[in-house]
Structure formats: structure tokens, C-alpha cells
Amino acid sequence: MNKNNSEKIINHPEFIKITREKKRVSFGLLGIVLVLFLAIPVVTGLMPELFKIHLFGGVNLGFSYILFQYVIGGLVAIVYSKKFSKFDVRSKMLMNELIEKESLEN
Amino acid sequence: MKYLYSWKKITTALSFILFSPMVFAEQATLIPDESKPLTISIFLLLFGLTVFISFYAGRKNKSVKDFYTAGGTLTPGKNGLAIAGDYLSAAAFLGVSGLIAIYGLDGMTYVVGFFISFIPILLLVAEPCRNLGKYTMGDILSYRNSFRVTKISTASSSILVSLFYMVPQIVGGAVIINALVGVQFEVSVVAVGFSMLLYVMFGGMHATTAIQVLKAVLLIGFCFLMVVLSWIPFGFNIGEFFASVLRSPEIQNHVLYKLLSGSSDIDTLEAGRKFMEPGLFLKNPVEQASLGLALILGTAAMPHILMRFFTVPTAESARKSALYAMAAIGFCHLLIIVIGFSAAINVGPGAILSVDKGGNLAAPMLAQYLGGGADSFFGNLMLAFIASVAFATIVAVVAGLTLAAASSLAHDIYVGGIKRGNVTEKQQGNAARIATIAIAAVAIVAGIAAKGQNVAHLVGLGYAVAASANFPALIMTLYWKRCSTAGVVAAVIGGTLLSIMMVLISPNMTYPLQVKNAAHKNMISLEEEILILENKGDKQDLIKIEEDFALAKQVYDSIPEDATSIIGLTKPLISLRNPGIITIPVGFALVIIFSLLIPSSFSRSMWPELVFRRETGHQNL
Numbered sequence: 076m077n078k079n080n081s082e083k084i085i086n087h088p089e090f091i092k093i094t095r096e097k098k099r100v101s102f103g104l105l106g107i108v109l110v111l112f113l114a115i116p117v118v119t120g121l122m123p124e125l126f127k128i129h130l131f132g133g134v135n136l137g138f139s140y141i142l143f144q145y146v147i148g149g150l151v152a153i154v155y156s157k158k159f160s161k162f163d164v165r166s167k168m169l170m171n172e173l174i175e176k177e178s179l180e181n
Numbered sequence: 182m183k184y185l186y187s188w189k190k191i192t193t194a195l196s197f198i199l200f201s202p203m204v205f206a207e208q209a210t211l212i213p214d215e216s217k218p219l220t221i222s223i224f225l226l227l228f229g230l231t232v233f234i235s236f237y238a239g240r241k242n243k244s245v246k247d248f249y250t251a252g253g254t255l256t257p258g259k260n261g262l263a264i265a266g267d268y269l270s271a272a273a274f275l276g277v278s279g280l281i282a283i284y285g286l287d288g289m290t291y292v293v294g295f296f297i298s299f300i301p302i303l304l305l306v307a308e309p310c311r312n313l314g315k316y317t318m319g320d321i322l323s324y325r326n327s328f329r330v331t332k333i334s335t336a337s338s339s340i341l342v343s344l345f346y347m348v349p350q351i352v353g354g355a356v357i358i359n360a361l362v363g364v365q366f367e368v369s370v371v372a373v374g375f376s377m378l379l380y381v382m383f384g385g386m387h388a389t390t391a392i393q394v395l396k397a398v399l400l401i402g403f404c405f406l407m408v409v410l411s412w413i414p415f416g417f418n419i420g421e422f423f424a425s426v427l428r429s430p431e432i433q434n435h436v437l438y439k440l441l442s443g444s445s446d447i448d449t450l451e452a453g454r455k456f457m458e459p460g461l462f463l464k465n466p467v468e469q470a471s472l473g474l475a476l477i478l479g480t481a482a483m484p485h486i487l488m489r490f491f492t493v494p495t496a497e498s499a500r501k502s503a504l505y506a507m508a509a510i511g512f513c514h515l516l517i518i519v520i521g522f523s524a525a526i527n528v529g530p531g532a533i534l535s536v537d538k539g540g541n542l543a544a545p546m547l548a549q550y551l552g553g554g555a556d557s558f559f560g561n562l563m564l565a566f567i568a569s570v571a572f573a574t575i576v577a578v579v580a581g582l583t584l585a586a587a588s589s590l591a592h593d594i595y596v597g598g599i600k601r602g603n604v605t606e607k608q609q610g611n612a613a614r615i616a617t618i619a620i621a622a623v624a625i626v627a628g629i630a631a632k633g634q635n636v637a638h639l640v641g642l643g644y645a646v647a648a649s650a651n652f653p654a655l656i657m658t659l660y661w662k663r664c665s666t667a668g669v670v671a672a673v674i675g676g677t678l679l680s681i682m683m684v685l686i687s688p689n690m691t692y693p694l695q696v697k698n699a700a701h702k703n704m705i706s707l708e709e710e711i712l713i714l715e716n717k718g719d720k721q722d723l724i725k726i727e728e729d730f731a732l733a734k735q736v737y738d739s740i741p742e743d744a745t746s747i748i749g750l751t752k753p754l755i756s757l758r759n760p761g762i763i764t765i766p767v768g769f770a771l772v773i774i775f776s777l778l779i780p781s782s783f784s785r786s787m788w789p790e791l792v793f794r795r796e797t798g799h800q801n802l
Contacts, residue, residue, distance in 0.1 A: 081793040101304040108300045113470055115290055119459040120466025127458050133423030137286055137459050144293045145511050151300055152504050
């Protein structure tokens with residue numbers, strides 16, 4: 076690829092906006108997941124009684140919280156997928172716009 | 182065709198040798214002797230099916246790209262299931278269900294990390310890797326870093342990670358098959374090694390994918406059947422199922438007398454509740470966090486997982502693949518959790534521990550129970566089927582690892598590092614096949630050499646190296662503008678060496694003097710028991726205790742006073758078993774420090790192109 080073209084594209088304000096938003100979504104969601112996951116050893120180490128709180132039947136808070144990780148994982152996957160599908164559309168529009176304007180060097 | 186026909190003959194002959202009565206050790210196994218023909222028939226049926234699939238799928242191999250990545254033509258659904266088949270190991274299925282059956286909630290804590298580890302893959306790795314990579318992680322890292330040095334260092338680390346992960350899979354699998362059907366350890370190792378070699382060498386990624394999809398479907402389907410059978414007596418009332426865990430006298434006694442060693446004054450109902458609370462297995466939160474971090478970040482840099490994202494045509498397909506994989510893995514985990522608790526309720530932790538101290542046979546024992554018990558046809562049919570699924574599970578995981586390690590060896594080290602890319606398509610194909618044979622040979626030899634050794638910590642080491650060496654190098658290459666070749670190489674080499682060193686000085690290693698002292702303590706307590714039994718005149722128990730004493734004395738006498746660990750230590754220097762919490766930050770620090778100290782104009786000049794391609798997947802514009 077022509078290096079000037081890639082420079083032009085990655086310095087385009089809309090491209091910068093899209094990549095920044097993408098990073099914010101990816102690293103933000105990762106941060107949430109890591110905090111919620113690492114809460115398990117933190118709670119079992121510092122506040123073990125919290126996970127022993129009885130909810131119903133044979134189920135306590137610790138059991139529910141661990142199962143909740145699967146729900147969190149699923150939700151994160153759905154949010155990420157929806158957001159990135161929108162980014163795909165915006166990226167395609169930008170690329171088409173740039174090609175139409177013929178501002179790229181051959 | 183002649184070529185295929187001769188191979189079919191060889192495989193048929195070898196399969197008969199591998200499954201002939203000569204290969205069975207004379208020992209008590211979970212599968213009774215009268216049911217072994219049934220088990221062997223199902224084994225052979227499944228083996229035959231996988232060989233057929235392998236040859237059928239292998240016909241699609243026309244190029245090196247086909248061999249490594251199935252030509253990049255897989256659908257997201259197929260690739261997602263193959264990722265699940267690649268990732269759901271025997272450790273996840275048999276080991277975790279056993280952990281839950283023995284330790285309750287702590288087993289669940291362990292398995293959930295394996296699911297969460299797919300989040301970084303989805304968020305940070307899947308799409309950029311698809312857009313930038315060709316066959317290996319070395320391709321991605323060398324995109325903006327010095328080609329040769331990056332390829333060689335990354336490939337070396339990837340091969341190590343694959344072998345660290347592969348050897349315990351083979352050894353663990355051989356031990357389980359030995360306990361189930363009595364096939365000799367060495368024969369099991371060779372059978373797994375031979376099968377993976379066959380699938381990978383002649384079928385490449387097409388066959389490996391087909392085997393992994395088949396295995397994922399079989400595993401999830403069988404787990405689903407076991408959960409349905411487990412819930413029928415409870416009328417599918419899930420609350421009642423878990424309430425019965427608390428009420429089970431078997432579980433209550435196991436917690437009171439085995440896990441708490443009778444030291445607690447709690448009542449039986451409280452003991453049942455404890456089984457659903459944390460702290461019976463994972464007692465050190467720092468260790469738990471360290472293992473969790475290595476699992477979550479290491480999976481995103483596991484070569485066999487990364488490689489799967491090169492098999493789909495677009496970044497969108499890679500994203501969908503990760504989503505399908507997460508759905509399949511998450512569903513299977515939930516089934517495994519129920520299977521673990523069902524084994525505790527129906528088989529009992531005591532009975533499971535009496536057969537295998539690691540609890541790995543909890544799921545097979547439950548399958549036998551749900552089918553009608555040890556004396557029933559359906560009980561043994563279920564057991565035979567689960568043994569075959571376990572074998573398929575091991576082979577599918579190991580085949581993926583072999584392909585990943587072989588691609589690093591052939592594509593990165595030989596083609597990239599030695600030949601600098603100047604090779605023909607034919608030479609690349611030959612290199613890939615020779616590398617596959619070499620990796621399989623190393624894995625088989627290492628597997629046999631590891632007989633009787635504790636190799637379980639190698640899995641943790643594999644994850645630690647991937648998380649501390651490969652992951653920082655990959656993430657910083659992808660997302661940090663100032664990252665340079667020096668930073669990447671420093672992280673890969675430094676992270677690998679530090680992880681290995683920390684495991685070598687950790688309690689994971691065997692310290693002969695500690696073993697000697699433990700044997701001495703055991704001898705003293707056994708001596709006291711012998712005196713008591715002699716006074717009682719209990720001859721039967723006395724014989725058993727005297728045998729145990731002789732065994733302990735043999736261990737004590739066999740270890741010299743100056744014996745040390747493999748690196749000359751008499752005791753561990755650190756208490757941490759999982760080094761991730763230290764080595765992962767060090768890995769990132771190495772990339773940053775060395776990139777700032779030794780910047781690279783090439784790495785910097787390639788940044789715009791990398792960002793463009795990472796985001797769009799376009800090579801030309």
C-alpha cells in the first residue's frame with residue numbers, strides 16, 4: 076500500500092474518532108470484566124462472609140456471583156458486537172467517501 | 182490414491198496393534214473386563230470415523246495456506262465450534278467436574294476463569310489478528326518489527342508454550358485412559374501422538390478443524406445428556422437439585438471428616454453449606470488472582486487459539502467466531518458445573534476419591550451411575566462412550582497444539598528466520614510436514630519420559646509464559662505507537678525466562694529433602710498405628726499398614742541426605758505457585774523500557790500501515 080495513503084487515512088479526523096471510540100469500548104469493557112472477575116479472590120480473601128450470604132435453596136451469593144460471570148461475559152460480547160457492527164458501517168462509509176473524493180494517491 | 186491407500190493400510194494395522202489385548206495392563210479399571218470389548222468397539226468406531234474425516238477433509242488441501250489456515254475459508258460457526266473443541270480440554274471436562282465433585286464451589290471458581298479468558302480474545306485480539314496475520318503470531322509481530330529476530334524469538338516462545346500445554350494433556354490423557362480401560366501408559370501416549378500426527382500431517386487445518394468440531398459436538402451433546410439424566414429425578418427443579426447438595430450425608434461427611442479433618446465443630450447441615458462456600462480448595466487469594474490473570478491474558482496469546490482466527494475470511498467473521506466459541510464454551514461450562522455437583526450427590530466425593538485422588542474420574546463414574554450402574558449394559562455403554570469422548574477430547578486439543586507449534590517451527594523459524602522467505606510453495610509444504618513429525622516426536626518422547634512425574638504445573642507455566650511474554654509483545658505491537666523490536670524481543674525472551682525461573686524456584690518443583698522428611702513423618706505415624714494394631718491383634722489392617730510403612734521407608738532410604746531439586750535447591754525460594762501476578766507486569770515493563778531505550782525507525786514508520794490494516798483489513802488501497 077502507498078504509505079502516504081495510509082498516513083492520510085489514519086490522520087483523517089473521522090478515522091481518528093472511530094479508532095479512539097473502538098479503543099475506549101474494548102479497553103473499557105475489558106476493565107469492567109477484569110474488575111468483576113478479580114473481585115472473586117478479593118472477596119474470598121478479605122470478606123469471605125459476603126459470599127456465604129444465603130439466597131434461596133442451596134444457593135448463596137458466592138455461587139450466584141460466579142454464575143453471574145457467565146452473564147457478564149455474554150452481555151459484554153453482545154455490547155461489543157453491536158458497537159463494532161456500527162463502527163464497521165462508519166469505517167466503510169469513510170473509506171467509500173475517501174475513494175470517491177479520489178484524494179488518495181495511486 | 183495409491184498413497185492414501187497405503188496410509189489407510191498402515192493406520193488400520195497400527196490401530197489394531199494399539200487396541201489389541203496385548204496393550205492392556207493387568208490392573209483394576211473402572212470399566213469391568215466383560216465390558217471392555219464394547220468400549221474398544223466404540224473407541225475403534227470413533228477412531229475410524231476421525232480417520233475417515235481426516236482423509237476426507239484433507240482432500241481439500243491444495244496449498245500451504247490450506248494446510249495452515251484451511252485457505253481462510255471457514256464459516257464463523259464452524260470456526261467457533263472448532264475453537265471450542267480446541268479449548269475444551271480433558272482438564273476442563275474431567276478435571277473441573279472432579280474438582281467440583283470434591284471441593285464444591287471452589288471448582289466453579291476455577292472453571293469460570295477459562296470462560297472469562299475469551300473476553301480479551303474477543304475485545305483485543307481476534308479482529309486485529311485476522312486483519313494482520315497470515316499463519317502465525319510471528320507474522321503479526323514481524324509486521325512492524327525486525328523480521329528475522331522477531332520471527333525466531335516469537336516462534337521459540339510459541340513452541341515452548343505449545344509443548345508446555347501439550348505434554349500434560351498427553352500425560353493426563355494417558356493416565357485417565359489407563360484408569361478407565363487399562364491401556365498401558367506408553368501405548369496411550371503413542372496412540373494420542375500417532376492420532377494427532379495422522380490428522381495434522383495428512384489433513385492440515387481442514388482435518389484438525391473437522392476433528393475439533395466433531396469433538397465439541399460429542400462433548401457438549403454428551404454433557405447435555407448427563408445433565409438431563411441428572412435432573413430427571415428432581416423433576417427438572419434446579420433449586421431442589423442444589424438444595425439436595427446441602428442435604429447429602431455423603432457430602433456432609435466428606436466436608437466434616439476429609440476436607441476439615443474433623444477439626445471443626447460445625448453440624449452436618451452447616452457442613453453441607455460449606456460445600457457451596459469458597460475456601461475448601463482455593464485458600465490463597467493472591468495465588469488465585471495470579472492464576473486468574475495468567476489464564477485470562479495468556480489464553481489471548483496461546484498460539485493454537487490465535488491461529489484459528491486466520492482461518493476465516495474477514496474481521497467480522499473472526500468476531501463472530503469468538504462469539505460462537507464463547508457461547509459453546511460457556512454452555513459446556515454450565516453443563517460441567519451441574520455434572521460436578523451431580524457426581525457429588527449421586528456418586529459421592531468419597532467414592533470418587535477412592536478411585537482417583539485427583540477426582541478426574543468423577544464424570545465417568547457419574548455416567549456409569551446414570552446409565553444404571555456398574556452391572557448394567559447401559560451403565561457400561563455410557564462409560565465406554567465417555568472414555569471415547571475423553572480420548573477424542575485429548576486428541577483434538579493436542580492436534581491443534583501440534584499444528585500451531587509446527588507452523589511456528591516451519592513458517593517462522595525455517596521459512597522466515599533461516600530462509601528469509603525465499604522458498605517455493607513445495608518447500609514450504611514439505612517443511613510444514615517435517616515440522617509436524619518433529620513436534621509429534623518430541624511430544625511423544627516427552628510424554629513417555631514424564632511417566633510418574635507431576636507435570637500438571639506445566640499447564641500453568643504455559644499460560645504464564647503466554648501471558649508474560651507473548652501477550653505484552655502482541656498487545657503493545659498492536660496498540661502502542663512507540664513499541665519497537667527491542668521491546669518486543671525483550672518481553673518475549675525476558676517474560677519466558679522469568680516465568681520459567683519463577684516456576685523452577687517455586688513449590689511446584691519436587692524438593693527431595695521435603696519428600697524425605699514427609700516420608701519420615703509418615704513412617705513415625707505408621708509406626709504408632711502398627712503398635713496399636715499389634716496390641717489389638719488386627720492382622721488384616723496390620724498387613725496393609727506394614728506395606729505402607731515399607732513403601733514410606735523405601736522412599737526415605739532412596740533419597741540421599743544432600744539431594745536437591747532440579748536446579749540445586751533444598752526448598753522453594755518463593756511461596757507463589759503461579760507467577761503471573763509478577764511476570765505479567767514485568768513483561769509489559771520490558772516492552773516499554775526497551776522500546777524507549779532502543780527505538781526503531783522501522784517500527785515507527787510501519788505504524789500508519791499497521792493501524793490502517795488493523796482497523797480495515799485492507800492490504801491495498
